[in-house]
Amino acid sequence: MCYGQREVDLSENYYQEIQQITRQFTKPFDVVYTSPLKRCVTLAEQIPGSLLLEEKRLMEINFGDWEGQLWNDLQGKEVTDWMNDFVRVQPPGGESLEMVCNRVQAFLEELRQQSYERVAIVTHAGVLRCIWANLIGVPLPNIFKIKVDYGQVDQFILHPNPALDQWVGRIL
Numbered sequence: 001m002c003y004g005q006r007e008v009d010l011s012e013n014y015y016q017e018i019q020q021i022t023r024q025f026t027k028p029f030d031v032v033y034t035s036p037l038k039r040c041v042t043l044a045e046q047i048p049g050s051l052l053l054e055e056k057r058l059m060e061i062n063f064g065d066w067e068g069q070l071w072n073d074l075q076g077k078e079v080t081d082w083m084n085d086f087v088r089v090q091p092p093g094g095e096s097l098e099m100v101c102n103r104v105q106a107f108l109e110e111l112r113q114q115s116y117e118r119v120a121i122v123t124h125a126g127v128l129r130c131i132w133a134n135l136i137g138v139p140l141p142n143i144f145k146i147k148v149d150y151g152q153v154d155q156f157i158l159h160p161n162p163a164l165d166q167w168v169g170r171i172l
Contacts, residue, residue: 001070004063004094004126007038014042021151022046024171027118033111034122035059044122057107060124064094087140097126097140104130112160119158128154135165 011017021043031051034044035058044052066074082089090096104127111119121131125148132138132146135156155168 001068002063002066002074004061004067004124005037005059006063006067010039010042014039017151018043018046021153022048024153025120029118029120030116031114032120032122033058033107035124035127037124040122040124044120047120047122049120055107057103058121058123058127061097061100061126062094063091065092066094097130097143100126101130101133101140105134108134108158112158112162128152131156135162135167 025048027048029047029049031053032044032047032049033053033055034040036054036056037059040058041054078092082091087097090099108131123131128148129138129143129146133140133143135158138146153171155171157164157166157168159165
């Protein structure tokens, strides 16, 4: 199903999965930023931190009119055009990958100016790929070559000078 920004029910074992993830965090964060979608907020509320902030720029891609439809049921020129250039072409009423990455980049630029020491970001696979693309310069047409697992936790050092950004490692 196509569900970028669509709210979906959480799985029966979601709370067990949250515990597996949050066990990895031994020290609290200064701030926890989260996509406002329930599947992220529910996790973010369990992460130790002094401040929880919902951030719309961390939402998954907006598939517009395609939200809630089965991928196999989508047909026509609009789908073909999008499949041929998912970087720049928007689904009807939605946004392109380029638009998502631009809003994620704007968020990262603002975050670079903050004085936080430890920040947690709870977001979606598409947004995480945009973060990776921003930090290591992956061309957007190759963004889906970046493997993102469900529940994955990556650690980055974000520096005011982007040339000094650093990927520390994958925790999960």
